[in-house]
Amino acid sequence: MSDRLTVGLVGAGPWAGMAHAPALAAGPTTELAGVWARRTEAAEELGARFGAPAFERLEELFDACEAVAFCVPPDVQAELALRAVRAGKAVLLEKPLALRLDDARRLADAVGEAGVVSQMVLTARYAASTREFLTRAQALRPMGGVAVFTGALADSPFATPWRLERGALLDLGPHLVDLLDAALGRVVSVRAQGDPLGWVALTLEHEGGALSQAGMTAFAGGSLPAPRVEVFGAGGHARLAWPEELKEPFGQMIAEFAQAVRTGASHPLDARHGLRLQELLAQAEAQL
Incomplete structure (x- = not known):
């Protein structure tokens, strides 16, 4: 096992290119192991920018990494992160966990059942x-x-x-x-x-x-x-x-994620915390 945590990236849109990919590739605690996206050409373009391979099949990305970072719409994350968790991968998750509260609960429950590390991308909290x-x-x-x-x-x-x-x-x-x-x-x-x-x-x-x-x-x-x-x-x-820039909070977030995965320690901003936030927001949305 390398000293650096190998992390696969799911998603190749603007936010993935601005935040996730550069932070994961910069190290020193992580290595960008590869990129998967629904559009293979987008994954290839983003991967080439950071010296990482692109994968046509999601399972191939899982095979190449220890953890998976998600930068996709919440309904897509709810489905694909569930597959990653069931494959035994630690997950770095965007907010909200899912579009539907039931799907957010299903994902958070799966994280707990699998015993994998999870962490939410609440960017400002890491500054x-x-x-x-x-x-x-x-x-x-x-x-x-x-x-x-x-x-x-x-x-x-x-x-x-x-x-x-x-x-x-x-x-x-x-x-x-x-x-x-x-x-x-x-x-x-x-x-x-x-x-x-x-x-x-x-x-x-x-x-x-x-x-x-x-x-x-x-x-x-x-x-x-x-x-x-x-x-x-x-x-x-x-x-x-x-925080005015992404580099400092994202770098801290990635370092904490790598440490949590390596030690097996739970992070306070885990999927269960993300679910609690979403439950509160669902209560609010129901009142509008």
Whole structure:
């Protein structure tokens, strides 16, 4: 077994080329073992950029690696990650786990039954600035918080059918709910208002009594600010400096994934955590 974890990449779209492939190929803890995509030519093009082979069959990719990273639409991830888990592979998963909550539960349950390592790509959580923010926020004896995330899908390479159909809640919501959950305490209830294809407003109640609000849209226009997350408490105020680049948080994420696989240790941002976020967002979506 090599010192570097061999990771196969499923997906060859814009996000895979911007984030997953360069981070996995850069090492030093991982090696990009190959790429598979529904369009073989896309897999070949991405693999060639990073010196990795492309595979025509998914099982051939599984045979060439110890772990699999997914960068595909959530309905596709729900199906293909299930196959990887059943093949005994550790999995690096995008959010949301699946489009349907039942499929997300099936995948998270399969991860647990197989006893493989899983980890969610909640990018901001791996940044040093985020971890510093969470340490400050938790020390404030927090009472409440606010988070805002605005995106612009118009003319975006990320204007995929599932995002256009479901809007911000499943795409941007996992980031905001996860960060507020980490800063203020476990979310125990959610109330939602708005329009999934317009503005969505969430009120979250946390263990211990703190309250937070999260607002989001995927359909804003013009020049948009960085996502905003703030926490207020008896001990003061903390504001997150959202990571501006992908290299640092993705590098940290990949290093933690490799360590978890090598040691067999569970990661706090595992598939079960991803499922909990999706259950909360499903409750919110049902109220809209």
